[in-house]
Amino acid sequence: MLVLLLASLDQTIVSTALPTIVGDLGGLNHLSWVVTAYLLASTVSGPLYGKLGDQYGRKTLLQSAIVIFLIGSVLCGISQNMTELIAFRALQGLGGGGLMVLTMAVLGDIFSPRERGRYQGYFGAVFGVSTVVGPLLGGFFVDNLSWRWIFYVNLPIGAIALTVIAIAFHARTDHVRHHIDYLGAAVLAAGLSAIVLFSSLGGTTYAWGSTPIVLMIVAGVGLLVLFPFVERRAAEPILPLELFHNRVFVVTSAIGFIVGLALFGAITYLPLYLQVVKGHSPTSSGLTLVPLMAGLLVTSILSGQLISRYGRYKPFPIIGTAIMAVGVFLLSRLTVETPMWKTIVAMVILGLGLGLVMQVLVLAAQNAVEHRLLGVATSGATVFRGIGGSIGVAAFGAIFANRLRTELAARFPAGVHIPPQANPEIVKHLPAAIRTPYIEAFAAALQPVFLTATGIIVLAFLLTWLLREVPLRQTSAGEGAAETAPQREPIADGVAPVQQP
Numbered sequence: 091m092l093v094l095l096l097a098s099l100d101q102t103i104v105s106t107a108l109p110t111i112v113g114d115l116g117g118l119n120h121l122s123w124v125v126t127a128y129l130l131a132s133t134v135s136g137p138l139y140g141k142l143g144d145q146y147g148r149k150t151l152l153q154s155a156i157v158i159f160l161i162g163s164v165l166c167g168i169s170q171n172m173t174e175l176i177a178f179r180a181l182q183g184l185g186g187g188g189l190m191v192l193t194m195a196v197l198g199d200i201f202s203p204r205e206r207g208r209y210q211g212y213f214g215a216v217f218g219v220s221t222v223v224g225p226l227l228g229g230f231f232v233d234n235l236s237w238r239w240i241f242y243v244n245l246p247i248g249a250i251a252l253t254v255i256a257i258a259f260h261a262r263t264d265h266v267r268h269h270i271d272y273l274g275a276a277v278l279a280a281g282l283s284a285i286v287l288f289s290s291l292g293g294t295t296y297a298w299g300s301t302p303i304v305l306m307i308v309a310g311v312g313l314l315v316l317f318p319f320v321e322r323r324a325a326e327p328i329l330p331l332e333l334f335h336n337r338v339f340v341v342t343s344a345i346g347f348i349v350g351l352a353l354f355g356a357i358t359y360l361p362l363y364l365q366v367v368k369g370h371s372p373t374s375s376g377l378t379l380v381p382l383m384a385g386l387l388v389t390s391i392l393s394g395q396l397i398s399r400y401g402r403y404k405p406f407p408i409i410g411t412a413i414m415a416v417g418v419f420l421l422s423r424l425t426v427e428t429p430m431w432k433t434i435v436a437m438v439i440l441g442l443g444l445g446l447v448m449q450v451l452v453l454a455a456q457n458a459v460e461h462r463l464l465g466v467a468t469s470g471a472t473v474f475r476g477i478g479g480s481i482g483v484a485a486f487g488a489i490f491a492n493r494l495r496t497e498l499a500a501r502f503p504a505g506v507h508i509p510p511q512a513n514p515e516i517v518k519h520l521p522a523a524i525r526t527p528y529i530e531a532f533a534a535a536l537q538p539v540f541l542t543a544t545g546i547i548v549l550a551f552l553l554t555w556l557l558r559e560v561p562l563r564q565t566s567a568g569e570g571a572a573e574t575a576p577q578r579e580p581i582a583d584g585v586a587p588v589q590q591p
Contacts, residue, residue: 274317390448455470
C-alpha cells in the first residue's frame with residue numbers, strides 16, 4: 091500500500107502543476123509529453139517486471155523499481171528545460187512500471203480472489219486518498235515553494251516504503267534457472283514506443299503524411315505483428331500467448347486499453363480548464379478536483395466489499411463505464427460561463443464510475459489464470475491500460491493543439507500578439523480585449539477532447555457485456571488447489587477459504 095501510494099501520488103500531483111511547469115520551462119506543444127513519457131516508460135517496462143517477478147520473486151525487484159523511481163524523481167526536480175524533464179520522467183516511469191504491477195501481483199500472492207475484492211477496495215481507497223492529496227500538495231508546492239517539490243516529496247515516502255519492505259516482505263527462495271526473454275521484451279517495447287510516438291508527433295511536430303510519421307506507424311505495426319512469432323520461439327515468453335486464448339484476459343485488456351485511452355487523455359486537460367479558463371490558482375484547482383477523487387474513493391471501497399461478499403464482479407464494470415460516459419459527456423459541455431457546481435457534479439459522476447472499473451478488471455484477469463501466470467496477467471492487464479493512456483494523452487494533445495490554433499485564428503486577426511504559452515498568470519494579466527477571446531478559444535478547444543473521450547468510453551461500455559463471469563476462488567493463488575488452468579472448470583464457491591498466516 092505504501093508503494094501504491096508512492097506511484098499514484100506521483101501521477102496526480104503532477105497534473106495540477108503542469109500549466110506552471112510549462113510556463114516556467116516553455117513548450118506548450120510538449121505538455122502532453124510530461125505525462126506521455128512517464129506512461130510510455132512504465133507501460134513498456136511493466137511486462138518485464140511481471141515476468142521477472144514470476145520467475146525470481148518480487149521483493150528485490152520491487153526494491154529496485156523504487157530506487158529507479160526515486161532517482162528519476164530527483165532528476166526531474168533539478169531539470170532545467172522541458173527536454174530534461176521529459177527524459178527524466180521517462181526514467182522515473184521505468185521504475186514506476188514495476189510499482190503498480192508488482193504491488194498488484196503481491197496482493198494476488200497473499201489473498202484468494204474472493205478475499206482480494208475487499209483488499210483491492212482498500213488499495214482503491216489508497217489510490218483515492220492519494221489522488222485527493224496529490225492535487226492539493228501539487229497546488230501547495232506551486233503556490234508556496236516550487237513545482238520542483240512535487241518530485242522531491244517522493245523521497246521520504248520512498249524511503250519509508252523501502253524500509254518496510256526490507257523488514258516485512260519475506261522473499262521466496264528459488265534456485266531454478268530461468269531464461270529471460272530479452273528479444274521479446276525489446277520487440278514489444280520498440281513496437282509500443284513507435285505507436286505512441288506516431289500518435290504524439292503526428293499532426294504537431296510532423297505532418298501526418300510525412301516520412302518520419304509513416305515510418306513510425308509502419309515500424310510499430312510491423313514489430314507488434316512480429317511479436318507473436320518471437321514469443322512462440324521463446325523458452326519463457328515475456329507475455330505468454332496462452333493468455334490471449336483466455337477470453338476474460340482478452341476482454342479485460344481491451345476494456346482497460348479503451349478506458350485508459352479516454353481517461354488519461356481527458357483528465358490531463360481538466361486542470362488546464364480550471365486554471366486558464368476559470369482563473370483558479372493551482373491550489374484552488376487541486377481542491378476543485380477533490381469531488382472526482384471522492385467519488386472514486388466511495389465506489390472503490392464499496393465495490394470491493396460487495397465483490398468479497400457475493401463473489402460477483404461483472405455488473406461493476408458495466409455500471410461503471412456507463413456512469414463514466416455520462417460524467418465525461420458533461421465535461422464536454424463546459425464553457426467559460428459554466429458555473430462551478432456543474433463542473434463539480436460532472437467530476438463526481440466520473441469518479442463514481444471510475445471506482446467501479448479499474449480495480450475490478452485486474453481482479454477478473456488474475457482470477458482467470460494459473461498462479462504461474464499471475465505476474466504476467468497482472469502486467470498484461472495494466473500494460474494495455476497504460477498504452478491506452480499513452481496514446482490517449484498524445485492523441486488528445488494533438489486534437490487540442492489543432493483545435494486551439496483554429497479557434498485562435500477565428501477570433502484574432504493576423505498580427506495580434508497572443509501569448510505563446512498557456513501560463514495561467516500571464517493569461518490572467520492580459521488586457522480584457524485579448525484575455526476574453528483567448529479563454530473562450532481555450533475552452534472551445536477542450537470540448538472536442540472530452541466529447542471524443544465520451545464516445546470511446548461508450549465503446550468500453552459495450553465491451554463490458556462480453557466479459558465472462560468466472561466464480562471467484564476462495565483459495566489463495568499460491569495454494570496448489572488454486573492452480574486452475576484457464577481452460578479447466580473454475581473452482582466452485584463451496585471451497586473452504588484458506589487460512590492466512
